[in-house]
Amino acid sequence: MDNTVSLLGRYGPVTVVMVFLALLALETILPLRRRVRPRMGRYRVNLFITAIAFIAGTYIVRRIAFGLAVSCEDGRFGLMYLLDMPAALKFAVGFLLMDLTFYYWHRLNHTVMPLWRFHNVHHVDPDLDVTTSFRFHAVEILLSLGFRAAQVALIGVPPILYAVYELVFTCTTAFHHSNLRLPLWLERRLNRVLVTPRMHGIHHSAVRDETNSNYSVVFSLWDLVHRTLRLDVRQPDIEIGVPAYLGLSDNRALGLIAMPLTRQREYWRYPDGRLSLTRAAFAGQSKTYMRE
Secondary structure (H helix, E strand, C coil): CHHHHHHHHHHHHHHHHHHHHHHHHHHHHCECCCCCCCHHHHHHHHHHHHHHHHHHHHHHHHHHHHHHHHHHHHHCCCHHHCCCCCHHHHHHHHHHHHHHHHHHHHHHHHHCHHHHHHHHHHHCCCCCCHHHCCCCCHHHHHHHHHHHHHHHHHHCCCHHHHHHHHHHHHHHHHHHHCCECCCHHHHHHHHCCECCHHHHHHHCECCHHHHCCCCCCCECHHHHHCCCCCCCCCHHHCCECCHHHCCHHHHCHHHHHHHHHCCCCCCCECCCCCECCCCCCCCCCCCCCCCC
């Protein structure tokens, strides 16, 4: 197990970079949605925000959470150490519990306003692609430390499970944020299990009711179970972003760092006064049927 964790620590970052670059190339060739802003300007902003978040996540949150996982293993503490079942089944249950609890954490970031102030930095990106994947405010990453500690301690996450889930979590986050157009038949099949670009594109919609859906990270099951799944919106109909923060000046690097600490606008109201709360449903269309 120690060797596996060591290998994941050594080659995991390389895997993430390779996945990221592959998706960056593929979404350029096969874009799902039309871009509304120049690519390079956004890339610079997203790289800046991501770099700061990476420092906070890697050297503070991940280090503490992994250390706690080691402590749980040493002390045989947490749910996983109480279950009497085959190791492979126990690993699968632990993986599912980690993903389920991340669903709840993501949903809290949308419903608890102090958390949303910081999570909003991720959502105000006016385009959605693989560079949006890790564009999170560093304070949001630091605030997640409390959740991470509770998650690891209560589930009793062993180090190997923590390392594997982190790698899968990171790669799937890059995948479902990407602007990659997959054949609709293929994405529908993938989406029966995984969160996909069309599914997560709805989550980044400028319509409030659509943003408040599709919270899952790896498995789409959690949105289905909690009745927060939306697949009924056509990608060409989606405007990416948050209505009150779509101006050019709202997506500059230093402004994004300061934005959660300033007076907040009415998020779902455009500057011209229009509200973006919901849209008319398609006649006879199920909310769980994926559209082009």
